[in-house]
Amino acid sequence: MKLKLTTVYSLQAFQLMRYATMILIGVFMAKSSLGMEAIGAYEQFMFLAGSVSFFWLTGLIRGLLPLYRETDSDDVRFFNAFLLISVLTLLSSLVIFFLAEMWFPQQAVGDGFSVRWMLAIYLFCTVPAGLTEYYFLLKKKSARIVVYGAVSYVLMLGLVLTPAVLGWGIGSCLKGLVVWAIFRYLVLWFILLRYVRLKFSAAYQREHIGVSVPLILSALVSGSAQYVDGFIVRSQYDESVFAIFRFGAREFPIVLLLANAFSNAMLPTFASTDSLETVLEKIKKESTRLSHYLFPLSGLLLVTSHMLFPLLFNQNFAESASVFNIYLLLITSRMLFPQTILIGLKRTSLIAWASIGELLVNVTLSVWFVQFAGIQGVAFATVLAYLFEKGLLAMLVESRLNIPVTKYQNISRHLIYSLFLLSLFYIVEFVIY
Structure with missing residues (x-):
């Protein structure tokens, strides 16, 4: 290249x-x-x-x-x-x-x-x-x-x-x-x-x-999600458990980086001479292409994390691998791009309201889940909160702008990849380890 x-x-x-x-x-x-x-x-x-x-x-x-x-x-x-x-x-x-x-x-x-x-x-x-x-x-x-x-x-x-x-x-x-x-x-x-x-x-x-x-x-x-998670964990556990959580609570940076870069790169196309239909088709095509690489890479990390964490750190941080694997599931929401449509069409106030909803869901679920699932429950709450935000944004795009999600996302392919990753997660966390 x-x-x-x-x-x-x-x-x-x-x-x-x-x-x-x-x-x-x-x-x-x-x-x-x-x-x-x-x-x-x-x-x-x-x-x-x-x-x-x-x-x-x-x-x-x-x-x-x-x-x-x-x-x-x-x-x-x-x-x-x-x-x-x-x-x-x-x-x-x-x-x-x-x-x-x-x-x-x-x-x-x-x-x-x-x-x-x-x-x-x-x-x-x-x-x-x-x-x-x-x-x-x-x-x-x-x-x-x-x-x-x-x-x-x-x-x-x-x-x-x-x-x-x-x-x-x-x-x-x-x-x-x-x-x-x-x-x-x-x-x-x-x-x-x-x-x-x-x-x-x-x-x-x-x-x-x-x-x-x-x-x-x-x-x-x-x-604020990562800081909310950190404060909740620290309020329930000592410094050692807090360190275990922090070492694992790291989103896969390549997914975050490339997804955000893709979203930002698509924004100027809304001001171009291309029709809205053409722009939406570009988002659908390029996001699908990006998924072909990022989902398998996330799956590979999910399978190997329990071997890598004790090797890279030490045995005390073995539990961090499970937290990291949960955070890998954030790709299921990162690869959805309703916010790109809203920003491109200058409807950013809707994004602010969705963010508030996401924070409320994250806090509520984290406080609830930590009681019976520990630090892994806090990580699960973050994944569900991000999915809630993207789902709400997709609903707003369809109800306010009359743009169904199938216009800008390959939903069938996204669901296949997501179900594959979730199945792999279940096998790794509940069958193997």
Whole structure:
């Protein structure tokens, strides 16, 4: 294949490097002398930092991208986005500073006061630093996205894993994580001071906030499932079980990445000269082609996960494989694309309402299922909640837009693949293991 390095591919590569780094850190920590409690403390550190920032950071970055103009040679918009994100990060850091001690036992990480400072500093630096790769994206610097990602995540591996391998304890691993965050923050400031005009604009702030608020609300509702699951598990179990759940509660990234990329790539076709029928047929054809690859790949992972998890991590994380296998079933909803129709036809308010419904279903089922099915019940609740959301969106597309699901999905093929994966899941989880 002749693959031209575009900004899209570069940003995808950046995200894959990020995911691979998280996996490698988990693998090496599991094989190090760190105990389950210490690994659980690291997972809680990352979990808590993400839970207070993921929704508004996602919304503000998505709000920035369509507002940015190439004629803005002084990059006023970019600097003002940095200011807005920095203010919210400072507030989040203060909140996390006072809450952190509740989450970390002294025997896992040492002095609780130092952990509060490390978490606050990490959050203050790493959240705004997320703008760096998007600056390169806006400037169409594809190679720099890849180089920056490679340097950044190799450095993260070194700073976090060296203390773990040398037996210095989880406190030193967290300090390495903070040093990595400071490095990324300094890289962003280098870009700001060298290439960006540092000028405040009240007009831009109003524009950015106005565009981003709906996106923030959408990200909060639709992206909170993993944090809801985590909080429910943590409220019922100790750090060791929380670590087992977190190691398994990882959606197959290739499915998520390719499904989202496909959905976004189809959106411009709604504004083209093609008829709606032609666009719907393209979605149906290309989504079916994508399913031919992703469903078998998910099935292969499902069959091998119980062998891979003890091999990659250790025997303590064998139960994580079952949680991971449940999350693999999310492909049954990921490969349905009613949201693409609604976004393309500018009916996004319906998506917001469906996201609220999905969150309510997820919370209700998670609280219920955890009582009799444990951490696997929480994972099942997430799968059912996502299916509920896509089913509701498909019903709305048909009732409001008069577009039946058969117009844009190969339902028979999707059902065959889904039933095959569910049958394989039953055999693996209830017959073999």
